[in-house]
Amino acid sequence: MGFLTKKRWQRRHLVETFMKFIMRVSLFIVAGSLGLILWIVVVRGLPSLSWEMVSQIPKGGYYMGKGGGILNAIIGSLYLAAGGTLLAMIFSVPIAIYLKTYLGDSKWGQYVRLSLDVLWGIPSIVYGAFGFALMISLGMRASLLAGIIILAFIELPIMTRAMDEVIRRMPEDLEHAALALGSTKFEVALRIVTRQMLPGITTAILLGFGRGIGDAASVLFTAGYTDRIPTSLMRPTASLPLAVFFQLSSPYPEVRERGYAAALILTVIVLVVSFSSRWLSARLNKYTVK
Amino acid sequence: MSQSNSTFSKQSNKQTEGRPPRPSVSTRARQDQAARRTFFVFTLLPVLLILFIAIALFIRSWPIISAYGLSDLLFGEVWRPNNEQFGFWPFILGTLWVTTVGVVLAVPLCLLASIYLAEYAHVKMRSFAKPILDLLAAIPPVVYGVWGLLTIVPFVDDVLAPLFDRWLGSVSIFKVNQPTGFGILSAGIVLAVMIAPLIISVMYEIFSTVPNDLRHASLAVGATRWQTIRNIILPQVAPGILAAIVLGASRALGETIAVLMVVGNIPQVPTSIFDSAYPLPALIANNYGEMMSIPLYDAALLSAALVLLIVILIFNILSMLVIQRMLRRKWAS
Amino acid sequence: MDAHIQVKNLNVYYGKQQALKDVNIEIPKNQITVIMGPSGCGKTTLLKTFNRFLELTEGTQLTGEVLVDGKNIYDRDVDVTEVRKVVGLLAQRPAPLPMSIFDNVLYGMNIHRMKKDRREYKDAARHYLEIAGLWDEVQNRLHDPATSLSIGQQQRLCLARGLAVEPEIILGDEPTSALDPISSQNIESRLIELKQQYTTVIVTHTLRQAKRLGDYVIYMYLGEVIEAGPAKEVFNNPQHERTRAYLEGQI
Numbered sequence: 001m002g003f004l005t006k007k008r009w010q011r012r013h014l015v016e017t018f019m020k021f022i023m024r025v026s027l028f029i030v031a032g033s034l035g036l037i038l039w040i041v042v043v044r045g046l047p048s049l050s051w052e053m054v055s056q057i058p059k060g061g062y063y064m065g066k067g068g069g070i071l072n073a074i075i076g077s078l079y080l081a082a083g084g085t086l087l088a089m090i091f092s093v094p095i096a097i098y099l100k101t102y103l104g105d106s107k108w109g110q111y112v113r114l115s116l117d118v119l120w121g122i123p124s125i126v127y128g129a130f131g132f133a134l135m136i137s138l139g140m141r142a143s144l145l146a147g148i149i150i151l152a153f154i155e156l157p158i159m160t161r162a163m164d165e166v167i168r169r170m171p172e173d174l175e176h177a178a179l180a181l182g183s184t185k186f187e188v189a190l191r192i193v194t195r196q197m198l199p200g201i202t203t204a205i206l207l208g209f210g211r212g213i214g215d216a217a218s219v220l221f222t223a224g225y226t227d228r229i230p231t232s233l234m235r236p237t238a239s240l241p242l243a244v245f246f247q248l249s250s251p252y253p254e255v256r257e258r259g260y261a262a263a264l265i266l267t268v269i270v271l272v273v274s275f276s277s278r279w280l281s282a283r284l285n286k287y288t289v290k
Numbered sequence: 291m292s293q294s295n296s297t298f299s300k301q302s303n304k305q306t307e308g309r310p311p312r313p314s315v316s317t318r319a320r321q322d323q324a325a326r327r328t329f330f331v332f333t334l335l336p337v338l339l340i341l342f343i344a345i346a347l348f349i350r351s352w353p354i355i356s357a358y359g360l361s362d363l364l365f366g367e368v369w370r371p372n373n374e375q376f377g378f379w380p381f382i383l384g385t386l387w388v389t390t391v392g393v394v395l396a397v398p399l400c401l402l403a404s405i406y407l408a409e410y411a412h413v414k415m416r417s418f419a420k421p422i423l424d425l426l427a428a429i430p431p432v433v434y435g436v437w438g439l440l441t442i443v444p445f446v447d448d449v450l451a452p453l454f455d456r457w458l459g460s461v462s463i464f465k466v467n468q469p470t471g472f473g474i475l476s477a478g479i480v481l482a483v484m485i486a487p488l489i490i491s492v493m494y495e496i497f498s499t500v501p502n503d504l505r506h507a508s509l510a511v512g513a514t515r516w517q518t519i520r521n522i523i524l525p526q527v528a529p530g531i532l533a534a535i536v537l538g539a540s541r542a543l544g545e546t547i548a549v550l551m552v553v554g555n556i557p558q559v560p561t562s563i564f565d566s567a568y569p570l571p572a573l574i575a576n577n578y579g580e581m582m583s584i585p586l587y588d589a590a591l592l593s594a595a596l597v598l599l600i601v602i603l604i605f606n607i608l609s610m611l612v613i614q615r616m617l618r619r620k621w622a623s
Numbered sequence: 624m625d626a627h628i629q630v631k632n633l634n635v636y637y638g639k640q641q642a643l644k645d646v647n648i649e650i651p652k653n654q655i656t657v658i659m660g661p662s663g664c665g666k667t668t669l670l671k672t673f674n675r676f677l678e679l680t681e682g683t684q685l686t687g688e689v690l691v692d693g694k695n696i697y698d699r700d701v702d703v704t705e706v707r708k709v710v711g712l713l714a715q716r717p718a719p720l721p722m723s724i725f726d727n728v729l730y731g732m733n734i735h736r737m738k739k740d741r742r743e744y745k746d747a748a749r750h751y752l753e754i755a756g757l758w759d760e761v762q763n764r765l766h767d768p769a770t771s772l773s774i775g776q777q778q779r780l781c782l783a784r785g786l787a788v789e790p791e792i793i794l795g796d797e798p799t800s801a802l803d804p805i806s807s808q809n810i811e812s813r814l815i816e817l818k819q820q821y822t823t824v825i826v827t828h829t830l831r832q833a834k835r836l837g838d839y840v841i842y843m844y845l846g847e848v849i850e851a852g853p854a855k856e857v858f859n860n861p862q863h864e865r866t867r868a869y870l871e872g873q874i
Contacts, residue, residue, distance in 0.1 A: 003694050004709070006702035012734075013702075016514045023406035026399045030490065031422045033483045037429060037437045044440055091335055098329035105618075108333075114610055115336045121537070121606040122343070122599065123544020125571040129595035130343045132578070133350040136588065157336060184322035214430025217546040217571070221578055241432040245547060248439065263436045267429065274428045278421060413681055503718035506679065507781070511731030511788050512708035521730070522720055 038267070045264025048257040054265065058227045063247075065254035070262050073243035075229045077266075079144060080219060080239055081212035084151025088159050088208055091152075093201065096163035097194065101185050113164070119157040127154050128221035135222065145233040147223025154218060155208035162207050166200030199284035206277035210270050216241035240266045344599060351593030354586050363593060369557050371580075376590040378597070380557045384474075384567030385598075387560050388549060389542040391478025392485065397535055399482070400489040407490070408497035409505075409519055427487035435551035438480040443552055446479070447471025451564055466564045472554035475563040480552055481542045489538040492613060496530035497523065499616050533612035540605035544598060546571035570594050627652040627792060627822040628673060633687035635668055635677065642668045644846045646687070650839070655814060655823045657837035657854070659830065660869070665846040666826040670794050673824065674710040675703050691792070708735060711790035713798040717777035719769035720784075724761050727769045727780055728752060731788035747787060755783035756813055775806025782813060793817070795825040799832065811836060830870065834858060842866045 007013065052069050059068035095112070103109030131150040140146060179188060216239070224236030225246065240262060247259030354376065355363065366377020407419055451466045458464040500523050508518040524531075554566025555576065574591050581588040626649035635643035643665050650656050658666045671677040672689055675696060688695045696706045708731070720727050728748045731737075738744045748765070752758040757779045761772070769780055778798065785793065795814070799807035814823055814836060827833050833840065837854040842865075850857060850866045861867045 003692060004696065004702060004705045005700045006705070012514050012517060012704075016516045019402075019516045020406075020410065023402040023410065026402035027406050027419065029399055030403050030426070030483070030486050031419065033486075034422055034426050034429075036441065037433065037483075040437055040440050041433060044436075091332060094329055094332045095335070098333055102326060102329060103333070110614070112333045112336060114607070114614065115340055117610045117614075118340060118603065118606045119336055121540055121602060121610075122340075123541075123546065123571065123602065125544060125546040125574055126343065126347075126595050126599045126602070128578075129574055129592055130346055132581075132588075133346045133592055136350070136582075137346070153339065156339075160336070184318050186322040186325040187318070210428050214428075214432070216430070216432050217575055220575060241430055241547065244432045244436065245551070248436065248551065260436060260440075263433050267433050270428055270430060270433075271425070274425055278424075501718075503714065503716060504720060506676070506712075506714065507718035507720055507784075508730070508734075509679070510674065510676070510707055510712040510714070511734060511785060512704040512706075513731070513734045514704055517734055521734075526721055 041260070041264050041267050044257075044260040045267075046261075048254075049261040049264060053258065053261055057229060062227075063250060063252075063255055065252045070238075070240070070243045070258070070265075072227055072229050073238040073240045073262065074265065076144075076223070076237035077213050077240040077269075079230065079237060080147045080151055080223060081209050083144070083148035084155050084212040085159075085205055085208045087148060087152035088155040089201075089205065092156055092160040092163060092204065093197075095160050096167060096197070096200070099160075099164050100167045101188055113161070116157040116161050116164075119153075120161065123217070124154055124215050125217040128218035131218065132221040142222060142224030142236045143234045144223060144230045144237045147219045147237065147239070148233075150218045150222045151212045151215065154215060155212050158211055159204035159208040162204040163197060163200040166203065167197050199281045202284055203277055203281045206273050206280070210273040210277075213273070214241060214266065214270055216245055240269075340603070344596070344603075347592050347596040347599060351589050351596050354589035354593055357586070363590075364597070367559070371584050371587050371590065374586065376586070378570070378594060380559050381568055381570045381573050381594070382597075383559050384553070384557075385543060385569040385571070387474045387563070387565075387567055388477045388481065388553060388569050389539055391474055391563055392481030392542045393535065393539045395478055395482035396486050396489060396538060400486050400493060400534075400538070401531065403486075404490045404493035404497060405519060408494050409515060409523070423487040423490055426483070431484070431545065431548040432551075434480055434484050434548040438476055438548060438552040442476045442479050443471040445471075446473070446476045446564070450475065454564070463562050464564070465562045467562055468554070468556075468564065468566055470554065470566070472552055473564050473566045474553065474560055477549045477553040477567070477569075478563070480548050481545055484545060484548060485538040485541045488541055489534050492534040492537060493531060496527045496534060496613070496616055499530070499619060500526050527616075529612050530616045533609035533616075536605050536609040537613070540602045540609070543605070544571055544602055546575050550575055570598050574598075625652045626650060627692065628824075629688075629690040629693075630669075630672075631688040631690070633669075633672060633689065634685070635665075635672065636684040637680075638682050642683075642846055643672075646848050648841055648848055648851050650822060650824055652822050653818060653820065654838035655818050655825060655836050656839040656841065657833040658824065658826045658841045658843060659828070659833045660843035660849075662828055664843040666828075666843055667796055668846075669843065670796055670824060670826050673792070673794055674707050674712055676707075676712065678703075708788050709790055710792045710794060711785035711788065713778070713782055713785055713793060713795040715796045715798065716801045717774060717781045719772070719777045719780055722769065723766045724769050724772065724780060725765040728783050728787055730784055735788060737788070751783040751787045752780075754786055754813075754817070755779045756809060757783060773806075775802050775809065778802055778806065778810060779813070782810070786817075790821065792822045792824065795823065797826055797828060800828070830872075842869060844869075 052067065054069055054074060055071055056069035057072045059066060062068040099109055099112060103112065127150050131146060135146055219239045220242060223239060225238050225242055226236045227238070230237040244259050244262045244266060247255050247262060250256055358376065363376060363378055364382065365379050366375065367379045368375045368377045369380065407416055447470060451469055451471070454464045455466040459466065504522055505518055508522045549569055550572040553569060553572060555568045555572055556566040557568045558566070560567045574594055577591060581591055628650035630646050630648045633643055633646040634641065646669060658669060660666055668677065672685065677683050677685060685697065689697060691709065720730055725748055728751055729744050732744065732747060738747055749758060752761060757776060760776060769777065772780060799810050802810065817823065825836055840854045840857040841851040842849045842857065844865050850861060850863045857866065858870065861870060
């Protein structure tokens with residue numbers, strides 16, 4: 001046994017090897033479950049996926065295995081998520097800008113960030129119950145609008161924090177340079193921060209949209225469910241997560257199969273959103289000053 | 291001096307040609323003031339929203355809280371809305387069981403995985419793991435539910451239940467009383483995977499708050515990586531790790547649809563991880579339809595949401611404060 | 624010359640950028656070797672190859688050999704932790720571990736399970752704190768956190784911690800650059816006292832320190848070793864134009 005040579009059987013080297021091994025295994029289990037989820041959704045969803053499913057609304061007897069599709073849920077979900085994201089944007093952009101330009105790391109800034117993080121942690125069932133409580137107080141019925149409002153609440157913290165994280169990394173020099181040239185903070189916010197924010201906003205939109213389209217527990221209370229495509233904001237609407245959920249609780253095997261197909265559609269939408277968010281933010285990041 | 295000044299202003303005049311004239315200094319200052327005030331109102335929104343949710347739920351659940359008293363609601367063991375009996379105890383226990391199993395399964399995996407990513411993995415490995423975790427976090431709960439239904443429930447039913455029954459059947463928490471696969475263990479497994487991305491990314495952040503100087507100081511005297519982690523890094527990050535776990539637990543507490551799909555939904559006091567349970571979120575979601583038909587039913591369900599909210603708020607705020615403090619210390623140094 | 628470290632055909636790359644170009648030098652045993660040169664010349668990089676700290680930075684590549692007592696520390700069968708036990712490091716900024724003064728000194732010994740019982744550990748702690756010239760100042764507060772010490776004391780504590788694992792070589796990466804003049808002088812005199820027993824390699828960017836400490840001098844410029852030799856010869860009669868320019872303060 002030479003000078004400096006590794007004594008593999010020394011206790012600490014054994015421990016090192018072992019720990020490294022179980023760490024890799026742990027990471028593999030976590031990453032592997034993603035593969036497992038995607039695989040099972042594809043394998044079980046694909047067989048009953050058809051053009052009819054994505055292009056038609058439920059026909060009579062659909063829930064007993066007869067013809068039709070879940071276009072109502074697809075359109076409904078797109079309406080809900082798009083509306084929620086748009087509404088959340090209106091509030092989250094100013095908050096993110098204000099956090100950056102005016103608050104920075106001040107005490108109030110920390111409170112706002114903390115409250116956003118706390119909002120993020122509130123489960124969607126509580127948002128749903130809150131929405132429901134509001135609706136019965138106001139005498140409202142389940143509607144697209146109510147669903148959009150609740151989804152906007154859910155997406156607000158996610159989107160604001162996503163933007164905040166991006167613009168926080170923005171170099172201060174740029175801002176200071178603008179301030180030194182005599183700009184007011186508002187002008188800095190308008191001209192410089194917003195331009196720098198572009199990748200943040202894109203990421204935020206896609207993140208919020210992805211969360212909104214997948215959320216079931218909140219729309220259950222607020223948006224209801226219907227076989228029609230909503231024609232006004234005051235009508236109830238179907239949504240994909242609930243389409244999956246309801247069809248899976250059906251006693252008819254054909255309906256359950258279509259529930260798997262609906263899950264596949266939902267997963268594909270979420271994956272597309274997630275991938276394009278990566279791709280877009282990578283592209284847009286090139287055009288901002290680092 | 292004056293010479294250069296005039297050339298400068300000439301230039302700037304040229305530049306602003308065709309644009310509206312620049313507002314005067316005082317208008318700009320006023321504009322800035324107005325913007326500041328408007329923005330401030332916007333930032334009140336998240337802070338007020340939390341209060342608003344709590345107050346709205348409280349008002350709507352007041353009828354039942356005032357009629358029955360909080361402790362009767364929380365510790366009542368009978369749930370028969372038709373008889374006007376509203377006891378949350380089985381549901382609270384169901385929530386605790388499911389959350390505990392989920393967290394117990396997730397924590398070792400997440401801790402090891404995040405140590406690996408933070409302390410061992412190369413850039414390549416990290417840039418490979420990050421999108422995977424992001425995707426896991428992006429998958430909707432209902433899809434997790436489908437996965438649980440199709441994979442985990444049969445796996446628990448066919449593999450784990452017989453195995454545990456054979457070897458650990460005498461231990462009451464592993465006893466198989468209801469061999470269906472639907473139950474606490476299935477829900478716990480699904481939850482563990484659902485909360486893993488959050489826990490891992492928070493833990494990873496926490497690990498990166500440890501300055502490299504400390505790692506190097508330990509490695510320089512010939513410590514192995516693991517010795518460094520165990521002796522130096524883990525004691526440093528312990529509060530943050532705990533906070534990450536609490537955060538994960540609070541996420542698990544409120545998870546609804548995925549759990550609802552695999553947990554069995556039988557209102558009973560569970561005694562084993564193979565028992566069915568009926569967590570609070572599932573109770574709220576399952577009965578929204580009948581809420582308005584029975585007196586006080588809606589108040590009961592909304593008070594369940596209130597209880598959930600309060601517990602989650604406490605968990606969240608505590609863990610966020612610890613995490614924020616640790617991250618700030620990193621920026622400071 | 625009795626060489627303790629031999630460097631053969633060493634090339635180091637950070638990504639595509641070459642940081643060290645075909646370095647061939649020998650470090651004499653039980654003397655203080657000073658590596659000097661303008662900043663960015665690869666001094667610290669070279670030093671980091673001696674205890675394999677370079678591999679802690681991602682994206683570095685290395686070819687060539689570094690032999691310690693004739694054994695290439697980059698061989699596949701080499702235990703990197705053994706290398707770092709034999710080749711100690713005194714960092715630029717003192718990095719006390721988040722534990723007591725006492726535990727800091729013993730950290731490495733515990734890691735390597737070098738002593739049998741508490742008594743021996745206690746004696747060893749005292750011994751190394753004395754060598755580092757810190758014992759008198761801390762003997763009554765051994766269980767205070769190490770961070771409560773002044774920065775100069777911290778650096779001496781780090782020296783004690785490094786010596787406690789019984790290395791043969793001490794590397795110093797500008798070990799006094801973060802310290803006040805008095806603490807610097809204190810560290811310097813420790814290093815001079817210790818050179819009978821240890822081979823010492825110091826990176827410095829101050830010429831005066833190089834002159835005070837160096838028995839053997841290596842002058843580097845842009846990743847290359849320009850000149851290496853006994854301090855007297857290099858300082859009094861530099862062979863290379865570049866070295867002369869540096870010594871005269873032109874670079």
